[in-house]
Amino acid sequence: MRIRKITHHIKNIRRRLFTNVHNKHWLVVRDESLKEVFSIRLSPFNVSVGGGIVLFLIVSITILLIAFTPLKQLIPGYTRHDFVAVSFKNSARIDSLSNVVEAQGLMLQVMKDVIDGKIPIDVAIAIKDTLQDYSKIAYWISLQDSLLREKIERDIINATGDITTDTAKSAKMIMPTI
Numbered sequence: 001m002r003i004r005k006i007t008h009h010i011k012n013i014r015r016r017l018f019t020n021v022h023n024k025h026w027l028v029v030r031d032e033s034l035k036e037v038f039s040i041r042l043s044p045f046n047v048s049v050g051g052g053i054v055l056f057l058i059v060s061i062t063i064l065l066i067a068f069t070p071l072k073q074l075i076p077g078y079t080r081h082d083f084v085a086v087s088f089k090n091s092a093r094i095d096s097l098s099n100v101v102e103a104q105g106l107m108l109q110v111m112k113d114v115i116d117g118k119i120p121i122d123v124a125i126a127i128k129d130t131l132q133d134y135s136k137i138a139y140w141i142s143l144q145d146s147l148l149r150e151k152i153e154r155d156i157i158n159a160t161g162d163i164t165t166d167t168a169k170s171a172k173m174i175m176p177t178i
Contacts (some may be wrong), residue, residue, distance in 0.1 A: 021045045
């Protein structure tokens with residue numbers, strides 16, 4: 001019994017929807033003085049078909065714009081092949097530049113140690129340059145180095161008259177010859 005009522009109710013809904021689909025209605029556009037500017041006869045079927053066509057045109061134009069213009073790069077997750085290659089090159093460059101900066105910082109530290117009079121012990125281990133063998137470098141103080149140190153110390157003493165100045169102490173620390 002219930003199924004009959006439900007099917008009868010559905011048939012009534014279909015009849016009401018589809019009987020009025022082809023009924024014509026007038027759409028009239030008027031101006032301020034109530035003169036007719038534009039009028040057209042429309043049916044619900046014509047309006048739905050026209051709306052579907054307009055919707056289809058908007059979707060197809062949007063897809064064409066995205067597919068054939070640079071707008072596709074704005075879509076999240078879209079990657080171009082040349083962009084991926086450029087990003088790999090840039091990451092390799094950044095890696096090599098960070099290695100160069102690290103090596104230069106280490107060289108500056110070694111030079112500072114040498115100027116301060118310290119002998120850098122782990123230079124061969126710290127700077128990894130495959131073109132040179134740093135393990136064969138020997139540090140020694142030569143006769144010329146000792147004479148130059150004494151000359152600079154005498155010049156500073158004569159100029160200032162005081163051996164305890166900071167410049168005299170730093171003048172004692174001259175890089176040994178390699």
